[in-house]
Amino acid sequence: MKEIILNEETKKTLLSIYKNKGIGLEGNILKVINTSDDDEFKDYINTCINDDKNRRIKRLEVTKKVQTQNLDLQSAKDEIERINEELKKSLDETNKAKELAEYDLDILQKKSQYQLINTIVNVALVVIVGVGILTTLMYMITMFSGKDTQIIASAWTNTISILLTNAFSIVGTIMGVKYLQEDNKKN
């Protein structure tokens, strides 16, 4: 490789700048400067080469450290993204489970309500039919015993007419409850 041969004046200037201001040459150019015929200048170039080497070693260490840190940061970022993704999936699954539980609870509540209505309707039917039978029995006893039937006759007529009127409403309610229960079973 070609070498740079500096003249005496340039060498003196370089040495003077280094001695007075501490500024020396640096970089790969130092490796191609011819120093064979001047010991002082050779020392100067060697010092500059060593300084440059030390700077490079330091920079290399720092750069490698930064590189490693960058890799660690990238790995941490990837890990965070992976965890976020998992959390998102878990949240979605939890929301679905919550919706399902709410739906089941709603069905359960409705079922209890229908059962309660059913019971009320059954009890009401028993009471109404019981009252009808009782009034009819009382009316028949009064008729066969030959006593005055005016009051019991009007009471019986009233009871039967109320029963007939309400019977349709009761039957309608029963049908409605049964229809809803069947619909629930299907769902």
Place this chain on the structure above:
Amino acid sequence: MIESILLVDDEDLFHLVFEDACSLLDITLNLTSVSSSEEAEELFKQWFNNKIKKPACIFVDLNIVGSSFDGIEVIRKLNFEYGDEVVAGIISSSDEEEEQARAIKAGAQFWIIKSDEIEPRLEEFKRDYEDYENRTKSFKVYK
């Protein structure tokens, strides 16, 4: 010492590592670094048209992020489209045999595993360089 080297690598920090390692190990005094395959191909075109001087050796990263083709393709183009006078190889953290087989087909002469301790591998490469230049050395992986 290698007359001149071209490094193709998307990681700017590695440019600094490589430059300092080359200087400390006296591998070369003339290093050019580019960050993409496209920039590398642009340089190949300029060499091909004799606009600039070819480097003596090329180190190419395997996966060059942000480039339209990978390091092996860079070497294939270099060897098959722009002449094969340059010593070229891959410098990568990958050690996959399949990729190394691809690299051999593309004309790569060496494969250097990139890691924190790259200096010993570069030193070994420096010792082998003359054989690569003379085309007397077969493909080698520096681990």
